[in-house]
Amino acid sequence: MGAPTDAVHAKRVVERLYTSESIADVDYTRDLGDPGQFPYTRGIHASGYRGKPWTMRQFAGFGTPEETNERYRQLLKEGGTGLSVAFDLPTLMGRDPDHELALGEVGKCGVNVASLADMEVLFDGIDLGAITTSMTINGPASIILAMYVVAAEQRGTDVRALSGTIQNDILKEFIAQKEFIYPPRPSMRLVTDVFAFCAEHMPRWNTISVSGYHIREAGATAAQELAFTLRDGIEYVQYGIDAGLDVDAFAPRISFFFNSHSDFFEELAKFRAARRIWARVMRDRFKAKSPRSWQLRFHTQTAGVSLTAQQPYNNVVRTALQAMAAVLGGTQSLHTNALDEALALPTAEAATLALRTQQIIAEETGITDVVDPLGGSYYVEALTTALEKEALEYFANIDAMGGMVPAIERGYPQREIAESAYRSQKAIETGEQVIVGVNRFTADGETPISTLYIDEEAQNRQLARLEDVRRRRDAGRVRTALDALEAGAMNGTNTMPLLLEAVRAYATLGEMCDSLRKVWGEYVEDAII
Amino acid sequence: MHQRIRVVIAKPGLDGHDRGAKVIARALRDAGMEVIYTGLRQTPEQIVSAALQEDADVIGLSILSGAHMHICPRVVELLKEKGLSGVLVVVGGIIPDSDVPKLNAIGIEGIFQPGTPMQTIVEFINRHARARVAADS
Numbered sequence: 001m002g003a004p005t006d007a008v009h010a011k012r013v014v015e016r017l018y019t020s021e022s023i024a025d026v027d028y029t030r031d032l033g034d035p036g037q038f039p040y041t042r043g044i045h046a047s048g049y050r051g052k053p054w055t056m057r058q059f060a061g062f063g064t065p066e067e068t069n070e071r072y073r074q075l076l077k078e079g080g081t082g083l084s085v086a087f088d089l090p091t092l093m094g095r096d097p098d099h100e101l102a103l104g105e106v107g108k109c110g111v112n113v114a115s116l117a118d119m120e121v122l123f124d125g126i127d128l129g130a131i132t133t134s135m136t137i138n139g140p141a142s143i144i145l146a147m148y149v150v151a152a153e154q155r156g157t158d159v160r161a162l163s164g165t166i167q168n169d170i171l172k173e174f175i176a177q178k179e180f181i182y183p184p185r186p187s188m189r190l191v192t193d194v195f196a197f198c199a200e201h202m203p204r205w206n207t208i209s210v211s212g213y214h215i216r217e218a219g220a221t222a223a224q225e226l227a228f229t230l231r232d233g234i235e236y237v238q239y240g241i242d243a244g245l246d247v248d249a250f251a252p253r254i255s256f257f258f259n260s261h262s263d264f265f266e267e268l269a270k271f272r273a274a275r276r277i278w279a280r281v282m283r284d285r286f287k288a289k290s291p292r293s294w295q296l297r298f299h300t301q302t303a304g305v306s307l308t309a310q311q312p313y314n315n316v317v318r319t320a321l322q323a324m325a326a327v328l329g330g331t332q333s334l335h336t337n338a339l340d341e342a343l344a345l346p347t348a349e350a351a352t353l354a355l356r357t358q359q360i361i362a363e364e365t366g367i368t369d370v371v372d373p374l375g376g377s378y379y380v381e382a383l384t385t386a387l388e389k390e391a392l393e394y395f396a397n398i399d400a401m402g403g404m405v406p407a408i409e410r411g412y413p414q415r416e417i418a419e420s421a422y423r424s425q426k427a428i429e430t431g432e433q434v435i436v437g438v439n440r441f442t443a444d445g446e447t448p449i450s451t452l453y454i455d456e457e458a459q460n461r462q463l464a465r466l467e468d469v470r471r472r473r474d475a476g477r478v479r480t481a482l483d484a485l486e487a488g489a490m491n492g493t494n495t496m497p498l499l500l501e502a503v504r505a506y507a508t509l510g511e512m513c514d515s516l517r518k519v520w521g522e523y524v525e526d527a528i529i
Numbered sequence: 530m531h532q533r534i535r536v537v538i539a540k541p542g543l544d545g546h547d548r549g550a551k552v553i554a555r556a557l558r559d560a561g562m563e564v565i566y567t568g569l570r571q572t573p574e575q576i577v578s579a580a581l582q583e584d585a586d587v588i589g590l591s592i593l594s595g596a597h598m599h600i601c602p603r604v605v606e607l608l609k610e611k612g613l614s615g616v617l618v619v620v621g622g623i624i625p626d627s628d629v630p631k632l633n634a635i636g637i638e639g640i641f642q643p644g645t646p647m648q649t650i651v652e653f654i655n656r657h658a659r660a661r662v663a664a665d666s
Contacts, residue, residue: 089543089594101570104599105543178545178569218548305548309643342643344625418551425552429646438644448626454595527568529554 018378035371039279043330044295048371055333061086061111063458065121068111084134086110092179094140094513097462107458119147129157133164139181141168146499165206171232174408176218186520192243195250197496206255216259219421227394235404252292260322261303269383271329300326301335307342311437315339344451473506481505489519536587539567539576544594556647573603586658592622
């Protein structure tokens with residue numbers, strides 16, 4: 001095969017051979033450093049995975065909180081070491097299950113959580129002080145975090161001991177995933193409210209997971225994923241500082257989330273470049289003093305978009321290779337996709353096989369014995385430097401626009417990504433980019449695999465519980481809490497304590513979001529093609 | 530009165546994954562069609578009303594959330610109510626095999642599951658919508 005020319009490598013030529021000349025400009029101490037040393041290109045821990053293996057965190061959620069709770073218990077029993085909640089679209093959009101837009105969507109893409117009553121069931125029988133939980137939600141992130149906190153309080157778990165992550169990354173929603181509620185600027189206020197609240201009350205909680213995953217899935221190249229994600233990170237730090245927070249008080253709790261796609265070396269170089277860029281940004285641009293502010297910690301998920309409906313067993317192999325790239329890149333936690341996810345949410349068997357893939361890498365391959373085993377490879381170091389350079393070029397463009405919020409408002413990252421997505425699809429159709437089983441080595445008459453089917457029962461059960469909650473709660477207390485929330489949104493008080501009170505009163509997710517919608521309105525994006 | 534096939538590409542439901550919708554919109558435009566993209570979170574009512582206003586020959590629905598069995602029948606029903614039964618409805622996204630016959634039964638033949646080449650969709654629309662355009666002009 002010749003040099004790839006698809007969108008992923010739009011600007012970068014891959015040479016036949018890399019030599020010491022390819023990395024003549026790389027200075028070990030300045031640009032790499034030993035693992036645990038600035039700029040952390042080789043990893044943030046001196047001991048690598050010998051000290052602590054990555055967390056095997058499988059993203060899961062479907063139907064009712066009861067069904068999802070059962071899947072969590074299964075994943076923990078099979079050796080999973082952290083939980084990761086997938087919410088359905090009504091929850092992600094801040095709508096109760098009885099809203100007209102929720103019709104047909106309840107429990108389909110994740111679990112439905114409409115009030116504290118659902119959160120109680122979701123983690124029933126699971127010790128919140130002993131596990132770490134990641135929750136993938138953005139528009140209503142602070143509301144869901146408040147529900148988790150109150151669920152822990154009710155059982156007597158020390159809130160300061162809670163550990164986990166709330167995604168809370170609204171910028172990439174505007175850029176890629178499009179699950180936004182309010183306009184960008186008030187949305188950023190909710191994010192910094194979480195930073196401030198957690199800095200004081202939840203020292204072990206990751207207040208944001210700045211996500212490239214969805215940016216990549218929407219069509220970005222590796223360099224675009226790296227650039228837009230880290231530039232989003234810069235925007236959050238700037239907003240935190242502008243909100244009056246000390247950078248070293250909140251920056252150490254910022255975490256990241258990347259995609260691991262199919263171009264093996266490019267991916268693992270991307271992770272290494274991300275650490276180097278972030279360390280320099282935090283120390284030099286923001287003058288952070290704490291090494292913990294300089295260290296980029298990240299979660300990785302293998303590329304959902306690389307999964308094919310055709311010959312689905314091929315996906316096991318793709319996922320294993322992508323997972324290896326993430327491990328070689330030094331990820332702190334990992335989700336491996338299941339083979340059936342181009343077709344549906346995974347069956348229990350497929351989800352277990354995905355977890356086994358990680359366990360085989362961790363226990364059988366020997367990859368975990370050595371920290372950054374590919375450090376010093378001519379190709380890997382040259383690629384790391386090239387990706388860093390490409391990302392910094394994007395930073396300059398976005399800085400010139402006044403930052404990521406203005407860049408988003410004018411549709412810049414959205415357009416860049418749509419362009420890459422179209423180029424990539426064309427490359428697949430011309431056969432320039434090979435996808436085994438899709439445009440080469442295809443087969444006729446494949447036997448369909450069995451997939452998970454979510455019926456309408458989840459919707460009925462969620463509607464029944466919602467009605468029950470509304471009947472049993474103290475309506476006066478709910479009204480008072482919602483009024484206080486609305487007033488707080490207007491006058492600039494931190495919204496987190498107000499949300500905690502509304503959650504304790506069993507206000508619903510939709511009601512809390514409506515209070516904020518009244519103040520801030522809803523965001524409608526320009527349809528760009 | 531128009532010569533070129535006019536297509537409304539719509540994203541109904543709450544799902545914001547618009548990569549497919551945008552890629553298809555561009556592919557149809559590059560194939561010489563006139564494409565109107567509605568943007569996100571359109572109700573069936575809004576979609577049909579856009580089709581009416583735009584004098585569309587085709588409505589392309591992109592649905593990845595699993596809500597297709599709620600949305601597609603509603604769009605077909607509203608088209609009938611408005612006397613727009615001649616509008617070709619096609620749907621792309623995560624549509625399980627088991628739902629394909631159910632969608633066929635309400636008159637939707639163009640169902641494009643994951644991995645469908647853009648060219649297949651262009652050809653399908655060209656084949657099925659040309660008659661309408663010819664009759665119109």
